[in-house]
Amino acid sequence: MQRELIDGVPVLWAETPGPLEATLVFGCGVRDETFRTLGVTHLVEHLAMSTLPRLHFDHNASVDLALTQFTCTGRPEQVADFLERVCSALCALPLERIEREAGVLEAEGSGVADPTTAELLSIRYGTAGVGLASFGGPGPDRIPVEAVQDTVARFFHAQNAALVLTGAPPAGLRLPLPAGERPARATGQPVRQAGPAWQQAQVPGPGLALSCDLNDQAVFLAVQLLRQRLTEAVRHREGLTYDVGGDVVFVAPGRGERTICMEAREGQEQRVTELLWQEALRLATEEAPEAELAEEVEAAREVLLDPRAVEYELMEAAAELVLGDAPMRGRARLDLIEKLTPARLREAFAAALGSALLVVPCDIEVRPRRADGTELPQFSCGQGGELPTVGESSARP
Structure with missing residues (x-):
């Protein structure tokens, strides 16, 4: 991995096969918004992209919970032109287009996370930070122009940006931020x-969130093993779901959420929920067979040593620069993974399960229990205390 500084922006690159790919990353996403301004980062992205002429090479932009990214693939001169145009647009957004681009956002209707993951985050963190994932806010057409200007000033500048390239920087590249x-x-x-607890919500299927250190490779491998066990049980053995998905959500340096999410065949939501919690408890209480652990280690080795992982590591390094996180690199991760034992895996997952948040569809009846047989507490609306005595009293109108 090479590193340079161009116009104050860190540029990370490594030579890889194929055409030149570029990703301009800003440390800004939905987690940096408020309920009142939900969608403002996406609106900034749309306004910037609306200034581009018709381009005959791959290009796009996206906003997730933590990052905003502008991407393109092409010849070096095309990449350089795209990046300079995007940076120039962010310096002078066409604010007269806000109403039209807000309409485009309304039509697009995209989310920033899997709906079950989004619900888990909102239950855990409320209506702030990553908890905003499941909310729509007042609507794109109600975002004030002042919020757009404030977001650009706070986040879209050289000290909150990084550029990733799959080759040397093009000659004459400028990043005028x-x-x-x-x-x-x-x-x-x-x-x-923190948990463990469960809650009903409007979700397509059950989901599980674990609050943990995202650099804990024992938890990482345990979650991978759990997903594999669920795939065997829920899809291959019982045919109740198509996929066992999940997300990794950065919350703060050194901390985040790992989630597992499953949709269920109609009428089978309760059975899928039971299998999810049953397998999670088994992983926390019983050591995995050596052969099963070896299989997961080999799967991790294939991914981390794949030459294509270079691009992923470049993106992780860029995210580290703009978010202040410090993810482990491939070889260091693999060294730790290869030393894991069944006992360490069980211990790490049992600790993570102490923060477990289980979400289930509203129309099913479940009674999940802890490993000791006691019932898992159910989240409910908070019970407020007495109203404060400060203030004026008046008769009922």
Whole structure:
């Protein structure tokens, strides 16, 4: 991995086969918004992209919970032109297009996370930070122009950006972004008890969230093993779901959420939920057979040593620069994974399960229990205390 500085923006690159790919990354996403301004980062992205002429090479832009990315693939001169145009547009957004681009956002209707993951995050973190994932907010057409201007000033500058390239920087590359101050971010504290607990919600199927250190490779491998066991049980053995999905969600440096999400065949949501929790408890209480652990280690080895993983590591390094996180690189991760034992895996997953949040569809009846047989507590609406006495009293109108 090579590193340069162009116009104050860190540029990370490595030579890989194929055409030149570029990703301009900003440390700004939905987690940096408020309920009142939900969608403002996506609106900024649309406004910037609306200034581009018709381009005859692959290009796109996206916003997720933590990052905004502008991407393109082409000849070096095409890449350089795209990046310079995007940076120039961010310096002078066409604010007169806000109403039209808000309409486009309304039509697009995209989310920033799997709906079950989004619900888990909102239950855990409330209506702030990553908890905003499941909310729509007042609507794109109600985002004030002041919110757009404030977002650009706070986040879209050279000190909150990084560029990833799959080859050497093109000759004459310019990134004309303004200077700025590194934005301060909230630490993303949960508003609910850590867990374990469960809750009903409007989700397509059950989901499980574990709050953990994202660099803990024992938890990573345990979650991979759990997904594989669920795939065998829920899909191959009982035919109740198509896929066992999941997400990794950055919350703050050194901390995040790992989720497992499953849709269920109609009428089988309860059975899928039971299997999810049953397999999670088994992994936390019983050591995995050596052969099963070896299979997961080999799967991790194939991914981490694949030459195509270079691009993934470049993106992780860019995210580290703009978010202040410090993810492990491939070889260091693999060294730790190869030393894991069944006992260490069980111990790590049992600890992570102490933060478990299980979400289930509203129309099913479940009574999940802990490993000791006691019932798992169910989240419910908070019970407020007495109203404060300060203030004026008046008769009922």
